[in-house]
Amino acid sequence: MAGKLFSRISVAQHTSVGDLWVIIDSRVYDVSSFASVHPGGLAVLADREIGPRRHLGCFHDLCVLSPSLAGQDVTEQFFSLHRAEVLDRYSHLQIGILEDERPSKDPILPPGYSILIHKAGIETPGESLSGVPYADPxxxxxxxxxxxxxxxxxxxxxxxxxxxxxxxxxxxxxxxxxxxxxxxxxxxxxxxxxxxxxxxxxxxxxxxxxxxxxxxxxxxxxxxxxxxxxxxxxxxxxxxxxxxxGGGTIIGLPPVISFAEPPLRDRIVQDALSGKKPICLAVTEAFAGSDVQGLRCRAMKVKGGWVVNGTKKWITNSMWAHYFTTACKADNGEIVVLVIERGEGVQTRPIKTAYASGAAGTGYIMFDNVWVPDGNRLGAGHPGLNIILQNFNHERWILTSHSIAGQRIIFEECFKWATQRKVFGKPLSSQPVVRQKLAGMISRVESCQSWLENITYQMVKMSSKEQAKHLAGQIAFLKMHATKGAQITAADAVQILGGRALTQTGMGRFIEHNHRTSLIDAVGGGSEAVLGDLGVRQALRSMPPQVRM
The missing domain is CATH 1.10.540 (Butyryl-Coa Dehydrogenase, subunit A; domain 1)
Known part of the structure; x- marks a missing residue:
């Protein structure tokens, strides 16, 4: 029935109890039977005081529209209150479409997502794009x-x-x-x-x-x-x-690939990349975050291996990890990196964070007299601190890439809202203050993306040793700059969406989620102040001594 054609005149005839139709985005919906099971009650769908023929023009439990909209086009009112995917939940109520008109959007797709068009089974670049200006790089x-x-x-x-x-x-x-x-x-x-x-x-x-x-x-x-x-x-x-x-694998596996002996490396790579036995990076402690030298987790050298005692905190994926790439302080003060397998003496417990959900598996790790064989040490003969620091560049690049993309999709949400939401009889985008906030979002995300792509090009061309020498400061500066910008974007997005941005459901739920979690990228992999200082110190080391003003 979804393909049946109706005229606007015919839809306008269906305004009585048991016979209520509405138009949303050129689609015709029969919401008559929905009234009795409406989550908000019949009163939300029918004004009993006015009479049985005066109905509201929407069928979602959060809508309160004018009773005079029954049988009419309620597209503007609907999309001022709801996301497109709400229609998907009620697709069974669609009975047809308007003649000579076609829907402008596909309600089946998740919000803020592209429409993937398949032509004869062939997908071509450009067909998976949003279409919203600046929503894609x-x-x-x-x-x-x-x-x-x-x-x-x-x-x-x-x-x-x-x-x-x-x-x-x-x-x-x-x-x-x-x-x-x-x-x-x-x-x-x-x-x-x-x-x-x-x-x-x-x-x-x-x-x-x-x-x-x-x-x-x-x-x-x-x-x-x-x-x-x-x-x-x-x-x-x-x-x-x-x-x-796989966040733990992304940062926990590279040290194994680069510094483990082949038998250990091959076994862990196979286990981790099969998804059966995940790995995580265990560096941060309650007393040692960006200050890696301040580690208190101890590794005592014994015959044939090490005995590890201590704790790690805020470790991504630790709740279900089988392997832990762990930074420890040896008796002589040297930092050693050991791969510890989950077993006797290893315990984890979850930590609630700004994520809100437990989907990241963030946890607190306790090592109690855990024996680790010598073969599980990474990079014997290499300073353990260098192994950790070398891994930081890749981690920070990932966090920065994620932050920049996150800002872009939040801009897309805000841009859509600014054009469809009407205030004082005009689109929200008609307000200069709103346009200024959107301008700031665009300028921040586009400048950061360009800087990111330049750094990425250097990564393609440079060896790992060259990257450590030339890109540590660049990545640190970009991460600091991008995450500071992300916090401004998150705050401005809340102002644009208003009260909707404070709820975890409905129109503004992605804005609320971004505002709550944007600081994760700002802290993870090194705080902004630490990274800014790192970048300047690296530049000072490269400063020619003979240069004068």
């Missing part, structure tokens, strides 16, 4: 050019966005509302496509793997593909879930 926008991305990057982005929208998004929204970890089915698919392996970055762990069902080759894969993955997964509007979906 310029390299994806029609009419723009890029020196960094190739056709295989565009093919990859289309496939990743489709995967995120169709496979991951529904699970993310369910988990974000509770305390459960990401479903094993999603994790299995993530690993089958080797998405988790690609999120770790380019390296020997990718050898022999088929990437995304062959969309790209091993030879083509570079840091820009990893950037695409990070920024597309930021579109989930589920910060805890995003980190729960």
């Amino acid at each position: 310029t390299w994806l926008s029609p009419g723009y050019h890029t020196p960094y991305y190739k056709d295989h990057h565009r093919r990859f982005q289309v496939a990743v966005r489709k995967f995120v929208e169709e496979v991951v998004f529904p699970d993310a929204q369910i988990c974000e509302r509770g305390d459960g970890r990401p479903s094993q089915e999603v994790i299995d698919e993530l690993c089958r496509l080797n998405i988790l392996a690609m999120k770790v970055g380019p390296g020997k762990h990718l050898e022999g793997r088929v990437l995304m069902d062959g969309i790209i080759s091993l030879e083509q894969f570079d840091a820009f593909h990893e950037l695409i993955l990070t920024q597309e997964f930021a579109r989930l509007h589920a910060r805890g879930y995003s980190d729960g979906l």
